[in-house]
Amino acid sequence: MRFIPVILFLLLAVLSLSLCEPRAKARSRADPLPVARPVPFNFPGKGLWNLIPSFSDLVRKVVPGAGEIFFLSKNVLAGTPSKVVSYYVNKVCGIASYWNVLKPNYAPQEADLHWELYSDNSVVSAPLKDPSPFIESKGFNPDLNITILVTGWESLVSDKLGEDVIDSMRKAYRQRETENLIVFDAGRFVNSLYRWATLNALWVGEVLGNALVHLSKKVNNPRIHLIGHSVGATIVGVAGRRYHGSTGEYISRITGLDPAMPCLDASIGLRKGDATFVDVIHTNSGVLGKREPIGDADFYPNGPVALPPGCLNVVCAHFRAVSYYVESVQPGSEDNFLAIRCGSIDEYNTKKCSGKRIPMGYSTPSYVRGTYYLETNAKSPYGQNSV
Numbered sequence: 001m002r003f004i005p006v007i008l009f010l011l012l013a014v015l016s017l018s019l020c021e022p023r024a025k026a027r028s029r030a031d032p033l034p035v036a037r038p039v040p041f042n043f044p045g046k047g048l049w050n051l052i053p054s055f056s057d058l059v060r061k062v063v064p065g066a067g068e069i070f071f072l073s074k075n076v077l078a079g080t081p082s083k084v085v086s087y088y089v090n091k092v093c094g095i096a097s098y099w100n101v102l103k104p105n106y107a108p109q110e111a112d113l114h115w116e117l118y119s120d121n122s123v124v125s126a127p128l129k130d131p132s133p134f135i136e137s138k139g140f141n142p143d144l145n146i147t148i149l150v151t152g153w154e155s156l157v158s159d160k161l162g163e164d165v166i167d168s169m170r171k172a173y174r175q176r177e178t179e180n181l182i183v184f185d186a187g188r189f190v191n192s193l194y195r196w197a198t199l200n201a202l203w204v205g206e207v208l209g210n211a212l213v214h215l216s217k218k219v220n221n222p223r224i225h226l227i228g229h230s231v232g233a234t235i236v237g238v239a240g241r242r243y244h245g246s247t248g249e250y251i252s253r254i255t256g257l258d259p260a261m262p263c264l265d266a267s268i269g270l271r272k273g274d275a276t277f278v279d280v281i282h283t284n285s286g287v288l289g290k291r292e293p294i295g296d297a298d299f300y301p302n303g304p305v306a307l308p309p310g311c312l313n314v315v316c317a318h319f320r321a322v323s324y325y326v327e328s329v330q331p332g333s334e335d336n337f338l339a340i341r342c343g344s345i346d347e348y349n350t351k352k353c354s355g356k357r358i359p360m361g362y363s364t365p366s367y368v369r370g371t372y373y374l375e376t377n378a379k380s381p382y383g384q385n386s387v
């Protein structure tokens with residue numbers, strides 16, 4: 001019953017958008033990074049509509065939040081083709097930003113943002129601005145490289161999901177002990193609405209980028225690998241650009257795990273050039289995740305599909321990229337996912353492509369370029385080359 005308003009809103013959204021869809025400003029690659037501002041953008045004319053209090057109140061009440069978009073994608077529209085889910089989610093975002101009625105529940109301050117260093121038995125938390133607590137802690141090994149995981153919005157959708165992503169990554173890296181693992185649970189700070197998360201992803205990404213500049217000054221071996229899931233991929237992309245803007249150097253590697261698509265301004269999303277090497281794993285193509293190739297190397301397990309084998313809904317699919325990556329981190333599983341470079345899934349399926357098989361995930365070599373295809377199992381272990 002609680003979805004009746006949401007459905008009403010969807011109809012309303014589509015109707016109004018078909019009358020007057022706001023045009024997104026195309027921004028070319030060469031344009032400078034937009035200035036971050038954690039405020040909703042203004043659209044001329046929306047003021048008029050806000051004069052009708054009953055209307056904006058209605059919209060405010062029924063616009064779904066991130067959790068509801070997830071829930072909606074998962075349950076209410078189960079059985080609906082994923083293209084339809086994607087279409088509606090995007091319409092909701094479009095209309096929501098058009099009316100400018102979505103105010104953040106909680107506007108983060110830079111001082112609120114923290115990241116955490118995970119080591120054997122301890123977790124050290126530090127303000128994003130100042131990584132010295134990490135560097136001074138026993139858990140930090142200055143001789144090792146640094147991997148930083150940035151989560152998207154999962155932790156606000158369900159504590160369980162957020163914990164799963166962080167926990168599984170932490171366990172996998174612990175078996176390896178070749179990197180310092182730092183987690184920035186951005187989901188805690190990009191809460192409230194997805195559209196709002198978009199605007200704040202830019203701001204949070206710039207704060208992170210500046211923090212990386214500080215961090216790299218304090219360690220001798222600043223080989224940094226950023227991993228972003230979902231909206232986290234947008235955040236690390238922005239951070240990589242900011243880092244380059246400030247230092248003239250590049251972050252060594254950025255891995256995007258099913259980078260988020262809906263509601264996000266494509267011009268701020270992760271793309272090649274944000275780091276020396278950008279690799280991407282797509283598992284919910286065209287719905288909650290991006291479909292088009294954006295990195296130096298883009299991996300399409302099972303092709304550009306909305307649902308990988310073993311997933312019945314798009315939420316499961318959106319998290320599969322994390323599961324694949326985590327599996328590849330485990331020692332001995334580096335080559336579980338071997339992929340072949342190919343122009344399209346059809347060519348792959350008809351065995352038109354040959355060439356060297358490249359590991360997807362942790363061990364992807366930084367020289368690979370192009371789109372890669374492979375198949376996966378429906379259940380763990382997902383890699384078909386696992387022993």
Ligand SMILES: *[C@@H]1O[C@H](CO)[C@@H](O)[C@H](O)[C@H]1NC(C)=O
Pocket residue numbers: 143144145178223
């Ligand atoms: C750090 O990363 C570089 C580049 O991938 C690698 O060559 C080096 O062995 C790594 N260092 C350690 C201590 O693992």
